[in-house]
Amino acid sequence: MKLNVTVNGEPKEFDIHPKDMLLDILREEGYTGVKRGCSTGDCGACACIVDGKAVNTCILFAAQVQGAAITTVEGIGNPKAPSPVQKEMTEAGGIQCGFCVPGIVVSATALIDENPEPTEDEIREALDGNLCRCTGYVKQIEAISRAVKETRKTRGTRAARIA
Ligand code: FES
Ligand code: FES
Known part of the structure; x- marks a missing residue:
């Protein structure tokens, strides 16, 4: 088919x-x-x-x-033009072997698209189905929280430009 x-x-x-x-x-x-x-x-x-x-x-x-x-x-992004989640995952040290990272980036991106201001609990809940054998989740949650702030700033800049 x-x-x-x-x-x-x-x-x-x-x-x-x-x-x-x-x-x-x-x-x-x-x-x-x-x-x-x-x-x-x-x-x-x-x-x-x-x-x-x-x-x-x-x-x-x-x-x-x-x-x-x-x-x-x-x-979602690539090494030359990473999305805020991808950029912060790298900068916050949320990546070791990297195997889980595409799935985590996808889950976090879907969350932020749907809910641009998620709480830390909502981030944890969105990542509930993503397993990472390497880093633990502290750095990854931190990275996504930073990406939320980054996305907020970008939105603010865009809104100011439009106004
Ligand atoms: S490969 Fe699909 S959930 Fe693990
Ligand atoms: S960074 Fe290795 S499984 Fe998550």
Whole structure:
């Protein structure tokens, strides 16, 4: 069957089998920032934003996302133009091996998109499904809190420019 979606804003058409998982389709297409950790929906390494929500793509049939807008970590930012979450994860020391980081960036970005002023408890809750074996979570929570402040400043600057 054909699957038509947008990935990072680009229209895409895939030939899929009804049992294909979205994770496999994305990785085969070269979105290797979408990581395979557990394959059971427990670690968050494979998270992407699908129609505004962070979801684990290893337990989502590709056939379930017909017509959806998908954002992978590659669509959030890159080393030359990192998003505030990506920048602060690096600066606050929230990265060691880095394997969990795409999923954490995706979860934090989906949270901030939906709730631009999350409390620390809300950040912790949003990251509940993301496992990190290396750093512990203190630096990562700190990084996301800093990114919230950074995003607020950018919004303020943009609002002032528009006014
Ligand atoms: S690989 Fe999908 S949640 Fe772990
Ligand atoms: S930085 Fe290694 S798993 Fe999180």
